[in-house]
Structure formats: structure tokens, C-alpha cells
Amino acid sequence: MAEPKLINLTIEGRPVTVPEGTSILEAAKTAGILIPHYCYHPGLPVAGVCRMCLVEVEKMPKLAPSCATAVGEGQIVHVHSPKALDARKGVLEFLLINHPLDCPICDQAGECELQDYTFQEGRKDSRYLEPKRFNPVEDFGGDVLYVTNRCILCTRCVRFMDNVVQEPVLNVSERGDRAVIGKHAEADLTNPWAGNVIELCPVGALLSKDFLNKARAWELDRAASVCPNCTQGCNSILETREGTVVRQRPRSNDDVNKFFLCDEGRLGYRWLERRDRVELPYARAGGTLVPVEWEHALRAAAALLAGKRAVVLASPMLSNEALYLLKRVIDRTSGVGRFTVRVGDEVPLPGVPDLALRPERAANVTGAEILGFERSDDPLAGLGAGDVLVVADEELAHEPPSVPAGVSVIVVGTTHPTWAASADVVLPITNMAEEEGTFTNLRGRVQRYTQAKPGPGLARPAWYVLGDLLAAMGEGSGYFTARDAFAALAAGHPSFADMSYESLGLKGRPVADAERFAPAELAGVA
Ligand code: SF4
Numbered sequence: 001m002a003e004p005k006l007i008n009l010t011i012e013g014r015p016v017t018v019p020e021g022t023s024i025l026e027a028a029k030t031a032g033i034l035i036p037h038y039c040y041h042p043g044l045p046v047a048g049v050c051r052m053c054l055v056e057v058e059k060m061p062k063l064a065p066s067c068a069t070a071v072g073e074g075q076i077v078h079v080h081s082p083k084a085l086d087a088r089k090g091v092l093e094f095l096l097i098n099h100p101l102d103c104p105i106c107d108q109a110g111e112c113e114l115q116d117y118t119f120q121e122g123r124k125d126s127r128y129l130e131p132k133r134f135n136p137v138e139d140f141g142g143d144v145l146y147v148t149n150r151c152i153l154c155t156r157c158v159r160f161m162d163n164v165v166q167e168p169v170l171n172v173s174e175r176g177d178r179a180v181i182g183k184h185a186e187a188d189l190t191n192p193w194a195g196n197v198i199e200l201c202p203v204g205a206l207l208s209k210d211f212l213n214k215a216r217a218w219e220l221d222r223a224a225s226v227c228p229n230c231t232q233g234c235n236s237i238l239e240t241r242e243g244t245v246v247r248q249r250p251r252s253n254d255d256v257n258k259f260f261l262c263d264e265g266r267l268g269y270r271w272l273e274r275r276d277r278v279e280l281p282y283a284r285a286g287g288t289l290v291p292v293e294w295e296h297a298l299r300a301a302a303a304l305l306a307g308k309r310a311v312v313l314a315s316p317m318l319s320n321e322a323l324y325l326l327k328r329v330i331d332r333t334s335g336v337g338r339f340t341v342r343v344g345d346e347v348p349l350p351g352v353p354d355l356a357l358r359p360e361r362a363a364n365v366t367g368a369e370i371l372g373f374e375r376s377d378d379p380l381a382g383l384g385a386g387d388v389l390v391v392a393d394e395e396l397a398h399e400p401p402s403v404p405a406g407v408s409v410i411v412v413g414t415t416h417p418t419w420a421a422s423a424d425v426v427l428p429i430t431n432m433a434e435e436e437g438t439f440t441n442l443r444g445r446v447q448r449y450t451q452a453k454p455g456p457g458l459a460r461p462a463w464y465v466l467g468d469l470l471a472a473m474g475e476g477s478g479y480f481t482a483r484d485a486f487a488a489l490a491a492g493h494p495s496f497a498d499m500s501y502e503s504l505g506l507k508g509r510p511v512a513d514a515e516r517f518a519p520a521e522l523a524g525v526a
């Protein structure tokens, strides 16, 4: 393909070079200049309706909407000139005419672009003395509430449903100062991808029912994460308030999820706050499980495994680091590692190629397969007297199996399943919100997630526990950081060769042999 022609221009005195066809707004971003905007969003078609992005371009007769104006050779653009600032101040004044003084009770306060730009370049007072327009709050279906009075009619939500979900549900009803976002008759936002309108809305007009009144934006701590709820591996931000996960939002990644999360993923964070967690290491003494020191529990587990075959039931929600170390335990004992995975319907997002809620509802199915675990509907097959069953954070909640007599059981888990009550040793581990690690998505992309909150009690990350277990079995000396555990994986498995946390960054990289995971329509295409 021919290289695109490059255009040189100057924005706020800074030289910028971008491909032909780039908008001035996007070109400015490359120079670190954010031109205020409302209706523009890089994941949606350009509408040019809000006029918040007006800038002054020398030799142009009028101010230009920078989202809808392509760069030109030699252009000189002024973003903060008095003329441009004055125009945007006027736009803000119009937008605020009917906007209620809601910030103290608005969920969006603290992360609202109307607040931000008004603070940055709006008027300090209002000249509008008349009563403001009032419309009631509307339930738009799904997870979405529409607070009509706060809407600035940017139409991002309408364009998302029309062009990306390709299921027209929303419209601009009425005209002039009566205009509001309306729903088509008999339609609502129960679509599995509709929750994205909540983030797309630049103000507090579209709110999540799930998050309503849960926290103020400035109370939240945020951690870069990966949605663990299917094999797509959408990049996300986990937000916590005082150590409790209260929201999951999309984090953009052009190679995986663009700017979006499905509703099942977005709202699927409550299991991270389960209350039935194992918090202490246990070992059996005199027929009962009693809390013990970590060292004692690890020694007991290593003693159980000595000279025995380990049959490992692993969760495909475990990190690559944990699965790699678990595989080393399996290899030391000439054992076998299996996993099962919950499946559901595939739900694509029509406007974004290769983005779907995937049928396999677990984050690391591909990682488990690459690392040598077998998918099985009968994961305890062949388990018999003299074997050691290692239950690695798998509950088999829908079909609890029975453990044959004569089998020792080690639980390495966030919880202790009742069918494994006969466990001899229980090693408590953290869940993905409480640790750092990586998952491999269905296209073979290895992506990091970071720690969002502390783990409960004495629970430790699975890679830490398994590194120590291997050490207790006489192999290595354990790992103190997830980075070190990942380095061991990179050194020990060819698919992960040459990878490190630094080289993965926060957007990930494909495994060395990722072409075998390409979507069917691209398989074999060079
Ligand atoms: S509801 Fe939000 S996204 Fe939709 S038009 Fe109004 S301000 Fe824009």
C-alpha cells in the first residue's frame, strides 16, 4: 500500500506533520494540544454539531470546526487566540442556558467535560435569568438512565447506536430548545453493547444505574486492567472506592476493543468482591483443617506431592504466570493439567471488526492451552487412589464432582469448594483485582493487568504461592514480583520468548506464534 502523503502545518506555534486527511483536532493531539470538543469522538463518524472545537486558521474567512476540517499544507492554526476563545465561550454559554446547576448531585461531576471546559475557558457567571427548561429523568433500558436536563445534544449516543451497534434506537426528538434524545417506539437500550453510551456521553446525561450514587469521581482509585469475563480481553480500568471494586470502564486499545466494553463484561465485576474467600493457609492436623503458617502449608503440600502424580484442575481465569508455574508442578510429578470453561452465545459488535463477547467466558483459555493444559468436560478423568488432586481456583459449581477415595487434595484457591472439603492443604490466593499478571486473549495477545486493591487476609498471588511451592519441592527459590515470574515464563516457553512487562506495556503484544490464532477470515492471508 502506498504511504499516505504527509502534511506539514503549525498549531499553536508548534510544527506538526500528519497524514493527509487528518482533522486539525487529531493533528493537535499529536502536538499535545487538546482542542475542546463534545460531539467529536474518534470511535464515531464526525457530526460537527456542537461547535465547541472552533479554532482560528490563518487565511480562512471564518473560525473552523477542527473536528471536521482536514489539515492543509502550511496551515497556521490558533487554538487559544482571543477570537477562538471568545467563540467557544459563547458556545459554552449557550450550552449552559438550560443546563441545571446539578454538579453537587451529578454522578459525572469530577469527570464531566462540561465542568472541565467551563472551568477552563467559560464565563464566570450567567446572564440568563429566565426559568430553565425542565424534563423528567427517563429509564432508557439496559443499564442506562437519561437525565434529560443535562443533555447537550452532542448526538454521540445516537451515532453509537446507529453506526457502531447498527441498531438505531435513539434519535433527536423535537427541535430548538425543546430538543431531547428520544427512543424509537418499542425500542430501548437493552442491547448487549449499549452501556458504552454511558462513557461516550461527555456530560452527566447518560448514567449507569449500576454505578448510580455509589461514589464521587475523585474518591476512586483506578488501575489499568483487562476484562476477565471472556476471551476477547478488552482493555479496561478497574475503579475502587476504599478497596472495593465499584466500576469497570473501557480503556482504549485499537488492536482489541477500540473504545468499548460489552455490558456483560462491564457489569461482571461483582465476583471480585465475593465474601466467601479463603483468607488463611490451612493444613490437616488430627483429621481437621487448621490455620497454619504459610511455610507449614507449603511444606505440607510439597510432602503430599512427593513421588505422586498431580492431576491439576486449573481455572482458565488464572494468569499466564500462575499457569506456567502450575505446569512446572505438573511436569515435576509427571501429572496432567486440565480445565473446563463456561460457554455462552457470541455477541459481536457489528461496527468494529473482530470485537465480540466471545462464547468462552474466561480470560485465559488461550494462555492455558498454550501452556499445556487440556480442555476437558471430564477434568478429573483417570484420577485414582495415590494421586494428588490440585484444585487451582476452579469450583466446578454447576456439576460438583466427587473425589475418589485415596486421593489427596490440595486447594490453591480464592475459595474452597464444598466438594473438595476433604482437602489436606488449602493455599489462599488473590483474585485478578488483587494482583498483577497477564492473560493471553483469543488472538494470542498477551496483556497485563495491574493490582487494583489489596487481597484478603494472608492470601497471596497464585504465581507467588506456586513459586514457593516449587521451591518447597526443590525447584528454584520462588519469585518476589510478578515481573520476575513473567521473566521466568518468557525464558521457559517459546511462545513468550523475548517478552517482558516493559515490552508488553499496557496494551500488550502477540505471542511469537500468534498467526495460528488469527480469525478464520484472515487465516492464511499474508
Ligand atoms: S445524552 Fe449525552 S451523548 Fe447523548 S446527546 Fe445528550 S449529551 Fe450527547
Ligand code: SF4
Pocket: 227, 228, 229, 230, 231, 232, 233, 234, 257, 260, 261, 262, 263, 264, 265, 266, 356, 357, 358
Ligand atoms: S467482550 Fe469479553 S472481554 Fe470484552 S468486555 Fe465483554 S466480556 Fe469483557
Ligand code: FES
Pocket: 036, 037, 038, 039, 040, 047, 048, 049, 050, 051, 052, 053, 054, 065, 066, 067, 068
Ligand atoms: S467537536 Fe467539532 S463540532 Fe463538535
